[in-house]
Amino acid sequence: MTATRITIDPLTRVEGHLKFETRIENGVVASARTSGMLFRGIEKALIGYDPRTALQLTQRVCGVCPYAHAEAAALALEDAMGIRPNANGQLLRNLIVGAYQVQDCLFHFYQLSALDFIDVTTVLDYRGADPGLNTMRDWVRNETRSQRIFPAAPFLPAYKGNVSKDKEYSLSAVRNYLESFAVMADLHKMVALFGGKSPHPVAIEAGGVTTRPTIGNLAQYRTLLNRVERFVHSCYREDILAVAKAFPAYFKEGRGYGNFLSFPYFPDASGKNHFFAGGATIAGKHTVLDLNAITEDHTYSYYKNKAGQGIKPLGANRLEPLDWQEFQREEQREDGKYSWSRAPRYGGKVMETGAAARVVNTYHAGRNPALRKLVDRLNRDLGIGLKDYNSVLGRHLSRYITVSLLINRLKEQVEQVEPGVLGFSEKEIPRNVRGIGITEASRGALGHWVKIDNKGLIENYEMVMPTTWNMGPRDASGQPGAVEQMLIGTRIVDPANPLELARIVRSADPCVACSVH
Amino acid sequence: MLSFDELLAADANPSSAGWLRPNLIWLQGASCSGCSTSFLNVEQITILDFLTYFSRVLYHPNLSTATGDQVPRILTKVAASDKPYILIMEGAIPVGMPHACMMADRPIGEWVKGLAAKASVCIAAGTCAASGGVAKMAGTLTGAASLDDFLRQRGIKTPVVNLPACPMHPEHLVYTLLHFIKSKRLPELDDARRPRQFFTHSVHERCPRYPAFQARDFALRIGEEGCLLELGCQGPVTYNDCVAIGYNGNTNNCVRAGHPCIGCAGELFPRPRLYHTHDDPKAKTGVVVKKS
Secondary structure, eight states: OOEEEEEEOSOOSSBSOEEEEEEEETTEEEEEEEEEOBOOOHHHHTTTSOTTHHHHHGGGGOSSSHHHHHHHHHHHHHHHHTOOOOHHHHHHHHHHHHHHHHHHHHIIIIIIIGGGGSOGGGGGGOOSOOHHHHHHHHHHHHHHHSOOSSTTTTTOSOOOSOOOOOHHHHHHHHHHHHHHHHHHHHHHHHHHHHHSSSSSOOOEETTEESSOOOHHHHHHHHHHHHHHHHHIIIIIHHHHHHHHHHOGGGGTTTOOOOOEEEOOBOOOTTSOSOSBOOEEEETTEEEOOOGGGEEEEOTTBSBOSOOSSOBOTTSOSOOOBOOHHHHHHHHHSTTOOOBSSOEEEETTBOOBOSHHHHHHHHHHHTOOHHHHHHHHHHHHHHTOOGGGGSSHHHHHHHHHHHHHHHHHHHHHHHHHOOTTOOOBOOOOOOSSEEEEEEEEETTEEEEEEEEEOTTSSEEEEEEEOHHHHHHOOOOTTOOOOHHHHHHTTOBOSOTTSOHHHHHHHHHTOOBHHHHHO | OOOHHHHHSSOSOTTTTTOOOOEEEEEESBOOSHHHHHHTTOOSSOHHHIIIIIOEEEEOTTTOOOOTTHHHHHHHHHHHSSOOEEEEEESBEESSOGGGBEETTEEHHHHHHHHHHHOSEEEEESHHHHHOGGGGSTTOOSOEEOHHHHHHHTTOOOOEEEEOSSSOOHHHHHHHHHHHHHHSSOOOBOTTSOBHHHHSSBTTTTOTTHHHHHTTOBOSSTTOSSBOGGGTOOGGGOBOSHHHHOBTTTTBOTTTTTOOOOOTTSTTOSOSOSOOOTTOHHHHHTOOOOOO
């Protein structure tokens, strides 16, 4: 038996500082460790601040999905206040978070993932008339012929491996990679129309949205939405289907536990009747959501506090980070702590969150005919079943499903906004009270818990993040984290170019800044 | 002071115009990638032109295909070469807890130190890199430092340009880069090493609600016309041109969105209270925030 180790540090084209290590036996991953390598401690720094600041500051935990933190923090504070936004407030909030979710999914597919499936130098053979591809071709040719340091960066160097032989698909992926920058900028404009700016939209507050809708800004939103819709329903759809058809084996690669957790997401104007259902699917069985089942373990996380028992949200005021010497000692130990991320568990189980969880749970909940119809059609076309969503391509496909359906909801809801009516009502900060806000970030189930003291300041704050669920380390019982499990069993063709591993981890769309905060 | 248009004009042929595409290295410390995603929204030039015509992006954490070992190899080789390059730093540097931000088994500060020392210029992209931002907010434990402080403490003399705002305004970065590329010098900077072009005026001075302030017409609730000072607006103490040029291609800005300025480009961002109701007694008395 031959055993080797593959360490990837840093994993680029994800958010933040991610490292992972695998132990390979006979060409197959036997064990894996994923490590979040950035700690800022924003969550507990919030203690003593005015609760409203959490809406702005928790957004800064993540510059890729700030909208979800604004929404979760607003929901938590509204829960504490005992209020809900009026219809316009809810609709405008949906228009902000929906557009941002679409932007984030496009960013993940084109900028972060697509290049793993193609060879950029395919553009050298391009003979057509697309100006972007022609520019790329001439540039790649000049660069690769030059004596420059790292020619054709940032598109080279890259892992070599089994990439698409389909020239047409490769060119389409490059063209739409370039095209998508303008589409994403349009989506950020849609966010800014009601959010003030993007990233970090300022206008989501407890009580609604501070921007007053007008005939003008609604019309601008509609125009941009139509442009985005064309890209999503043609380019994005075609590219997803092309990669799915080119790499059918990736509907089997990157299988995790198959336990899916999602939170209710995208309500109607009343703030109820969420389009995507919350819940947990464990061993193929769907159950309703139980927030009390959530705990976080830190046995393998870089904190001093005694470990061994999962802590419920708001159950600890502060985890004391290791100092430099302790950190070094853990790094030397074979079975030492290895991540700043904690390990959330649901009734003790490891759960995957994200687009696949959202789609599978909504499908099982059985109250969304539009989703069911789209999933059934895609499954038929691609020859897959619901169990195959627990895979690299299943996750990519689920993002497309989310985006495609969200576009239709946004089109409906923008028409329901009443121009001129403020979607905001204010309420003073309550005392001695707790609040919970849950939603779906692009990367999955996100919860904020707030506890307010007798002076109306934050007594404790807790965020349980999608990437913490996915990318967290082992727990006291030794169960590997969700992505660690996805890596186990993967066959590595070339240990010097472990493209398979990179594809699996990127398919879960890790956001390390979020996961540790 | 060169305008944006002047910088974009007259560049038919880079080599005959006497400028070369500079090498760029983009690092992320204690950051959220928000300045990177903000940068990708730039509209004055396309990202395609940025990558293939204006500069050579040797490394960017969110764009580079390079993965794992390939990354330290690039960074080490660039630092050891005699090729000029510009270092763009996003996020703060946890000096008190170096292990709070690790890349390729080394604290991010070591990478910054090695690369900044030999860079032609360093650009602090966003508030965290410029002054610490949320990474340094009261109550954090990592001893986060701004890029300028970090380099000064280590005696590294490479000039720094600060581009605060949370997130960084993409126009600010592209202007600074083009200025350096084309005129071979940095734009004129103020005492805080920010380009005067963008940071001379306070948000308050150029606020669309300034006439209301002069008339002492204050909004007491969100949604009302009038100056937002009573709701905690930090426009008077925040220097940035966001109200003049807007965000997202001038689609909107915070004040236009009916929200008081939260001071995201200010050195003291984030303050303990970013928006409050006009009659909140805590806001009047300035309650002292106690840390646990």
